[in-house]
Amino acid sequence: AQTVTQSQPEMSVQEAETVTLSCTYDTSENNYYLFWYKQPPSRQMILVIRQEAYKQQNATENRFSVNFQKAAKSFSLKISDSQLGDTAMYFCAFMKNDMRFGAGTRLTVKP
Amino acid sequence: DVKVTQSSRYLVKRTGEKVFLECVQDMDHENMFWYRQDPGLGLRLIYFSYDVKMKEKGDIPEGYSVSREKKERFSLILESASTNQTSMYLCASSFTIKQGEQYFGPGTRLTVT
Structure with a gap:
């Protein structure tokens, strides 16, 4: 079974700075999807960014970008120009036949 | 925008009670899922459904059951x-x-409790 590992339970960053959240996964599959989800305090989980494994180009959504290293099975999320509203739990997820989530990283953006 | 609603934000029940958690989506999605989220464990799949009256066990189905009588509604039951x-x-x-x-x-x- 696929596993997803987020090695940083908690992180903090100063407002306007850049932070990178790590994610590694274990699979023998070649085609799959990877996601980063954001869960703000007491609010709904929403999709931040998505990456198809067959695409070599790293996905980007405004201030959010990923570093997808397929051979290393690594999928990190970079948040540029951090804002207070980025404070949330961030979950990395792997999808082949079903969705597998990491344990999450709690990110705090400090003013 | 897709909207997924759940019947309660907070619920307190006693040991042995039968508990119903309701979920409704308004985007005509075929597939619906129930997860439980625990600190340090992320999200774990309990059950999912890919069609009305169809259900599949996830990783931790023990102690739970589900019901999908209508496409938009998926219920989780703690017997x-x-x-x-x-x-x-x-x-x-x-x-x-x-x-x-x-x-x-x-x-x-x-x-x-």
Whole structure:
């Protein structure tokens, strides 16, 4: 079974700075999807960014970008120009036949 | 926008009670999911459904059952609640299972005393 590992339970960053959240996964599959989800305090989980494994180009959504290293099975999320509203739990997820989530990283953006 | 709603944000039940958690989505999605979220464990899949009256077990189905009588509604049932079922329960829906993103409800924080 696929596993997803987020090695940083908690992180903090100063407002306007850049932070990178790590994610590694274990699979023998070649085609799959990877996601980063954001869960703000007491609010709904929403999709931040998505990456198809067959695409070599790293996905980007405004201030959010990923570093997808397929051979290393690594999928990190970079948040540029951090804002207070980025404070949330961030979950990395792997999808082949079903969705597998990491344990999450709690990110705090400090003013 | 996709909207997934859950019947309660907070719920307190006693050990042994039968508990119903309701989830409704308004985007005509085929697939619906129930997860439980616990600190340090992320989200774990309890059950999912890919069509009306169809259901599949996830990783941790023990102690739970589900019902999907209508496409938009997916219910999670705790037949006899136990304290180890105290958790956050998240419902999600998606258009496709194998590649589509999942849309989540706000969650129900269930406490069993």
